[in-house]
Every structure is written in structure tokens, then in C-alpha cells.
Amino acid sequence: MFHPLPLFIGLRYTRAKRRNHFISFISLISMLGITLGMVALIVVLSVMNGFHKEIQERILGMASHATISSAEPGGLANWRELLARVRAAPDVVGAAPFVEIEAMLMSNGQTNAAMLRGILPAEEDQVSDLRTDMMAGRVEHLIPGEFNIILGVELANALGVGLGDKVTVVTPQVNATPVGIMPRLKAFNIVGLFEVGMAEYDRGAAFMHMSDAARLMRLGEDHAEGVRLKITDMFQAPRTARAIAATLEGYYRVSDWTQVHRNFFAALRTEKRMMTIILFLIVAVAAFNIVSTLVMVVTDKRGDIAVLRTLGASPGTVMAIFMVQGTSIGLVGTVLGIIGGVLLGWNVETIVASIEQAFGVHFLDPSIYYISALPSDVRASDVLRIAGGAFAMSVIATIYPAWRAARTDPAEALRYE
Incomplete structure (x- = not known):
């Protein structure tokens, strides 16, 4: 050889x-x-x-792959039409409406900042794992008009509250009163606790029904701020979300998980x-x-x-x-x-x-x-x-x-x- x-x-x-x-x-x-x-x-x-x-x-179990939200104040009155068009787009496996509020939560003399997200319990499963992360209570307890709220476990511990207690939500919007300008306050009933395993959400996030969030934000009745998307390939989320937004009439803000959590x-x-x-x-x-x-x-x-x-x-x-x-x-x-x-x-x-x-x-x-x-x-x-x-x-x-x-x-x- x-x-x-x-x-x-x-x-x-x-x-x-x-x-x-x-x-x-x-x-x-x-x-x-x-x-x-x-x-x-x-x-x-x-x-x-x-x-x-x-x-x-x-992170992506709580945050969506991408969001398409209104560029105009007042939210979206036609969010159902937008939701149907988004769900019909290729590469989209789920979509749900939302309203987000940056607010302060107060209870027992304790104050903590949090991002409040208004959701529809029946739709939320398509874009997040909130239901599987629940430690106490149920997502279905978010009933419109009852002003119920679900808190992260660490946020509840920081405020010294638990299931069945009340927490006061202070929003950036203000009310004009005879004694001057006052921040808008609203008491919510705690009907659930969740734990993701990320301090960003466990200590800084809470969920309520979308209609209650819209009322706090003084949006129109049955309005949404935008639509959250779940994409087949999350690494294609930037391209897919912008391609969908390009087919829509009007102006929309588009963001995705690579931007929100870039750092x-x-x-x-x-x-x-x-x-x-x-x-x-x-x-x-x-x-x-x-x-x-x-x-x-x-x-x-x-x-x-x-x-x-x-x-x-x-x-x-x-x-x-x-x-x-x-x-x-x-x-x-x-x-x-x-x-x-x-x-x-x-x-x-x-x-x-x-x-x-x-x-x-x-x-x-x-x-x-x-x-x-x-x-x-x-x-x-x-x-x-x-x-x-x-x-x-x-x-x-x-x-x-x-x-x-x-x-x-x-x-x-x-x-x-």
C-alpha cells in the first residue's frame, strides 16, 4: 500500500x-x-x-417577542381588527392586546414602582406564560370593573401584602380638584401572585384587566394600547414585526425583545x-x-x-x-x-x-x-x-x-x- x-x-x-x-x-x-x-x-x-x-x-415567557402599538395618544379603538390582521400574518403564532402603565404601588406605608400591564385573561396565554407562573390565585380572577390585580411575589413581599389584601395604585395622570392638582389613586384587590424567577418581573411587574387599565389611563372605553406578538422564530421577530406594521394603515410603534433587553x-x-x-x-x-x-x-x-x-x-x-x-x-x-x-x-x-x-x-x-x-x-x-x-x-x-x-x-x- x-x-x-x-x-x-x-x-x-x-x-x-x-x-x-x-x-x-x-x-x-x-x-x-x-x-x-x-x-x-x-x-x-x-x-x-x-x-x-x-x-x-x-424573560420571553413574560415579555412578548414583539409589540405593535399606537403612535397616537388615546390608544386603539380598532384593536380587534388589528388583532385579526396580525394573527393572519405568516410566522405569527399568537397575539394579544395590552395596556401598560408605569405607576407606584403603596401599602402599609411602603411604596414601590412597577410596570402595570392590562391584559385580557382569555388572550394572554397566546403570548406569555403568566398562567404557568402563578403561585397563588388564578388569572381568571381579573374581572373587568372589579379592579383586581396580580403581583409578583417579591413585589408583594416588599409591600408587605398577600392574597386578599388591597394595594393603592398611583398613576402619572392627575386629577384637578378644588384643592389643586392631585395624582390619580385607585385601590386594587390582590387576587393572585406570580413568580418568574427574574427580579425584573417578580419585583417590578403587576397585571390587571385591560379595561381597568384603560380606565386608569383615561383611554376610551374598550381601548387597547397595542398588540403583543409571539413569533414562530423569535430571532426573526424584528423583521416579522416591521413587515406586519408596513402592511397596516396609519402610524404604529414597533419594538421587539432584542431592543427591550438589548443591554x-x-x-x-x-x-x-x-x-x-x-x-x-x-x-x-x-x-x-x-x-x-x-x-x-x-x-x-x-x-x-x-x-x-x-x-x-x-x-x-x-x-x-x-x-x-x-x-x-x-x-x-x-x-x-x-x-x-x-x-x-x-x-x-x-x-x-x-x-x-x-x-x-x-x-x-x-x-x-x-x-x-x-x-x-x-x-x-x-x-x-x-x-x-x-x-x-x-x-x-x-x-x-x-x-x-x-x-x-x-x-x-x-x-x-
């Missing part, structure tokens, strides 16, 4: 038992270093992906990017250990190099031989790293749970952290990038020692043989 000479000799050197066992030890350490570095990088990025996915799902998700991407760079340094250190390994191999094989040169091997052939040898170390380390990293990434939740059960500890204490399990999301794109980067560094690390080997002078090398 035909074998290219550099590949044949390079692999033979890799398999052969060397006289210098220290060189073999350094080669093994380099290989294991690449493997462990890749395993650490794949597992850490998988766990970060899992956390990011969990947080993203919780938060940008911070997550930056965190992942920096963690990737930091952990890649571990792989880089291991990969460049190949340099020291090959330098010692070249020194050990000076006689062999001289014989090959005298038999007609070109400097390029000699260089290729040692690049094959170093690359094979990197290739084996990369393959083992992929296998170990993917297997550990797939089972990290089970492994961590077993360790917690065996030693009676909690790495993520449920009383402190909202996410008490260790989520993991192994992505093929991350694994391929890591493997490609590790293998590329291994190849680069072989260039200098192989070049040194190609510059070996046969006469000088054979003088003392």
Missing part, C-alpha cells in the same frame, strides 16, 4: 518507543493538556448556554466571548507544549534527519515529517477532548446532582438562586469551533520545530555519529 513518505515516517516516529522516555512523557502531557482544556471549554460553554437559554425563556443580552454575549478567550488559553498552553516536545525530538533524531537528507529527502519532506508527528499529538488530544467534553456536557446535570446527593451540598442553593439545577446546552457550533481552534493551534505549534529540523546540516549532524 502506498504511503506518502512524510506521513509514513511521521506516524512511525509517533508510535515508536523512544530511547528518551522524557520526550514521550512530555508528548503525553501535551496531549492530555489539549484534551482537558477542550473538555473544560466545552463543558463551561455548555453550562453558560444552558443558563442563557433558561434566562431567555424566563442584558449583549452582556451575556460579552461574558460568553470573554470566557471562551480565557479558557482557550488553557488549550493554547497545552498546544504549544508540542513545541518543546518536537524540539527535543528533532535533537534526538539529528542522525536520522542527516541520513534522510543524504538519501535525497528535501528540506520540505523533513519539515513535513515532524509536522505530521506534532499534528498527530494535537489530533488525538482534540478527538479525546471532543468525546470527553460532549459526554460530560450531556451528563453534567446528572453528575452534579449525584455529587450534591452524595455529599449533602447544594452548589446552587434553591433559597438563594432561582435556577437551582445546573442546565447544560451542548451546541455543535461551539464544539466545532473549539475543535477547529485547538487543532489549528496544534498545527501552528509544529511549524518552528519542523523548520529547525529542515535546516539541519547532514555533514554536521553525522560528524559525531
Whole structure:
């Protein structure tokens, strides 16, 4: 069977038992270093992906993928027509009307700012997970005209209230009275508590019936501020929402989750990017250990190099031989790293749970952290990038020692043989 000479000799050197066992030890350490570095990088990025996915799902479970709202004061009187047209659009899987109010909530001498959202309980399931996040009470208890409200658990704790208590809502709108301008106040009955696991909502959001919110905002009777959308592919939400708005008559404001939470998700991407760079340094250190390994191999094989040169091997052939040898170390380390990293990434939740059960500890204490399990999301794109980067560094690390080997002078090398 035909074998290219550099590949044949390079692999033979890799398999052969060397006289210098220290060189073999350094080669093994380099290989294991690449493997462990890749395993650490794949597992850490998988766990970060899992956390990011969990947080993203919780945020989008309360926030809509996109909103189309009225650009004119007074809200939308024809929101039912708008809702029907939006639902008929392609890529839209759900839509619901809403009214939003920035207000202050007061009770027991405590005051807290919150975003109040007026909803229709029968429609809200299409765009949010409020029903599944309820800790007490029911969404159906939001009945028009009864001025009922559902609070986040942390918001209720901050106000010192619970189910069945009352809370006073103070809106930015004002009333003209004989004694002057007074803020508009309205007492609401607390009929439910919800918990999302995100402080932004648990401490800063509340829900009421849309008609009650419209009355607080002094919108027309049965008016809505806009429509919230749920898109088939949330990453296409900006394009889809603007395409829908372009087909509507009149002027509308369009926003999507990438705008509303831009800073938060940008911070997550930056965190992942920096963690990737930091952990890649571990792989880089291991990969460049190949340099020291090959330098010692070249020194050990000076006689062999001289014989090959005298038999007609070109400097390029000699260089290729040692690049094959170093690359094979990197290739084996990369393959083992992929296998170990993917297997550990797939089972990290089970492994961590077993360790917690065996030693009676909690790495993520449920009383402190909202996410008490260790989520993991192994992505093929991350694994391929890591493997490609590790293998590329291994190849680069072989260039200098192989070049040194190609510059070996046969006469000088054979003088003392």
C-alpha cells in the first residue's frame, strides 16, 4: 500500500518507543493538556448556554417577542381588527392586546414602582406564560370593573401584602380638584401572585384587566394600547414585526425583545466571548507544549534527519515529517477532548446532582438562586469551533520545530555519529 513518505515516517516516529522516555512523557502531557482544556471549554460553554437559554425563556415567557402599538395618544379603538390582521400574518403564532402603565404601588406605608400591564385573561396565554407562573390565585380572577390585580411575589413581599389584601395604585395622570392638582389613586384587590424567577418581573411587574387599565389611563372605553406578538422564530421577530406594521394603515410603534433587553443580552454575549478567550488559553498552553516536545525530538533524531537528507529527502519532506508527528499529538488530544467534553456536557446535570446527593451540598442553593439545577446546552457550533481552534493551534505549534529540523546540516549532524 502506498504511503506518502512524510506521513509514513511521521506516524512511525509517533508510535515508536523512544530511547528518551522524557520526550514521550512530555508528548503525553501535551496531549492530555489539549484534551482537558477542550473538555473544560466545552463543558463551561455548555453550562453558560444552558443558563442563557433558561434566562431567555424566563424573560420571553413574560415579555412578548414583539409589540405593535399606537403612535397616537388615546390608544386603539380598532384593536380587534388589528388583532385579526396580525394573527393572519405568516410566522405569527399568537397575539394579544395590552395596556401598560408605569405607576407606584403603596401599602402599609411602603411604596414601590412597577410596570402595570392590562391584559385580557382569555388572550394572554397566546403570548406569555403568566398562567404557568402563578403561585397563588388564578388569572381568571381579573374581572373587568372589579379592579383586581396580580403581583409578583417579591413585589408583594416588599409591600408587605398577600392574597386578599388591597394595594393603592398611583398613576402619572392627575386629577384637578378644588384643592389643586392631585395624582390619580385607585385601590386594587390582590387576587393572585406570580413568580418568574427574574427580579425584573417578580419585583417590578403587576397585571390587571385591560379595561381597568384603560380606565386608569383615561383611554376610551374598550381601548387597547397595542398588540403583543409571539413569533414562530423569535430571532426573526424584528423583521416579522416591521413587515406586519408596513402592511397596516396609519402610524404604529414597533419594538421587539432584542431592543427591550438589548443591554442584558449583549452582556451575556460579552461574558460568553470573554470566557471562551480565557479558557482557550488553557488549550493554547497545552498546544504549544508540542513545541518543546518536537524540539527535543528533532535533537534526538539529528542522525536520522542527516541520513534522510543524504538519501535525497528535501528540506520540505523533513519539515513535513515532524509536522505530521506534532499534528498527530494535537489530533488525538482534540478527538479525546471532543468525546470527553460532549459526554460530560450531556451528563453534567446528572453528575452534579449525584455529587450534591452524595455529599449533602447544594452548589446552587434553591433559597438563594432561582435556577437551582445546573442546565447544560451542548451546541455543535461551539464544539466545532473549539475543535477547529485547538487543532489549528496544534498545527501552528509544529511549524518552528519542523523548520529547525529542515535546516539541519547532514555533514554536521553525522560528524559525531
